[in-house]
Amino acid sequence: MCVFLQAATNNKATTMTKAFMTGTQCYGVPSRVRSDHGLENTGVGAFMIAHRGPRRGSFITGRSVHNQRIERMWRDLFASATNVFHGLFSHLEESGQLDLTNPVHMWCLHHVFVPRVQRALDIFREGWNCHRLSSERGRTPTQLYIEGMMRQAGQGHRGIDDMVFRAPEEDIQDHTEYGIDDEVEVAPREDMITNVSNVDCPLNEQDFTRLTQTLNIESDHQGVDCFLACVEFCNSV
Template sequence: MRQCNLKKINVSNISEEDLDLLIQELVVEFPRCGEKMIKELLVEKTAIQVTRSRIRESLHRIDEIGIKDRKKRRLHRRIYNVDGVNHIWHIDSNHKLIRWNFIVLGGIDGFSRFVTFLNCRDNNKATTVLDSFKTAVVNYGLPLRVRSDKGQENSLVADFMIKERGPNRGSMITGKSCHNQRIERLWRDVFEGVLCYYYDLFHFMEEECFLDISDDNKMYALHHVFLPKINEKLSVWAQAWGKHRIRTAKSSPLRLFTAGMINNPTDFDILDIGNYGTEGNYEDNFNDYDGIQDTRPILDSRAFSVNEICQEELNLHCPRNWASSYYGIDIYHQAVQIIERNS
């Protein structure tokens, strides 16, 4: 490994004037850098090392406006502040496969990170989201609160929560997607674990001219063949996720959720409803972000259907539990042939 010959020189007696001149040059060259980076840049460019307090004092002398500007863009670390299981669920929809009319709906318990529902649908209408949410409620109980973004697909869940848990208590908390980090972080793992496989597969099928998203026959065949498989893999992945060990908690989501359910969650007062159930980095007076809205479109199911005879033939020759050595492409081709023959 090549080593740098430049040595750090501790200069404790450098004058304020000389230090200000050096830092002024760095501020001009790196206007967005704060005191930590300026300190390191000073070493890299001049081999002069001074204390961070002297850097801070110098910056206040020569770059007061820059300091105020950087404070506006400062990222703060918010500590997650949920006290128990089923105190809050985070819900959202994932659109990584939206090109092929697949939308993944998900919910996660904020305290334990246990996945309460995870399924793939061909639309994200409010009724569809509510159906998935209610199924999870039957299985795991009604949460005290739900956090989501401001997408219209969550409107019926909001009505349901307000009806069941009451108004004016934060039964449904909406905000920016960046404040819904529990579910946003989960989507990264879901994509790596399940969705990326189909993302690459469907792109490959398009590149090889097997699939045309404007062809109703081929899109119907795609959904008939792959929608059950996607849901099957999502179910298996969610079960495995529930048993994996969380490093910070030294336990698994399933164990945390089960132990919390035994303790019977109770309601409690929240002083700051808007920030309840948030974590990670957030912007403080960052006006550039405030204008961003969650404006995802509502996607309906494709208005295409096959006759009863065709559907029976599809179920017979392309069943849900199909097995293939060609990633399911051969089953898809067979489904397309059946649909075209019966159309």
């Protein structure tokens, strides 16, 4: 079950936590979260430990290659949605139309394509949650989620019981059932840190208003014409 997919222009912990919370608003706070050692996950880890408690596997860290399900989902996501943008951005860069070191280019890229990427993610998430699983007798992830909620309520599962009534305290000894437990390490490992910085808007408020009024970022040309027009506008003011 994919509870959220959020396109963002940075990988800050606050951004990731905000996206995570949108998922909890729809599906509740899970009993446990499994994550890699990335810096962007520290906020989610702190929330889970504060909300669910320490020393019970509330936030389990480990390399994503040990999680075959998420690796399979990333492959499907790339094949079904994000590979189009990967190829498009690579073409823009190779043709000299996109300079990754130019902050104006990067801001225009975000301005034009983040909404498009988000729409692609939303479509993928809806399709993923509604696709039939041969291993589950044709039931969809959404059906399995609802069925599990109904069947497991009152059985001591924190993530489920909290949506119905207060769950009893539990002490799970075997965290390996949920993945690799690295002693609930919330602090990121230095070798896993990748910093994606925000790019400031190069326009003042008046010019930004003019841009939004004159540029339709919803064109039918995969957004390339919008990107080039946005760059031209920013360089002209």
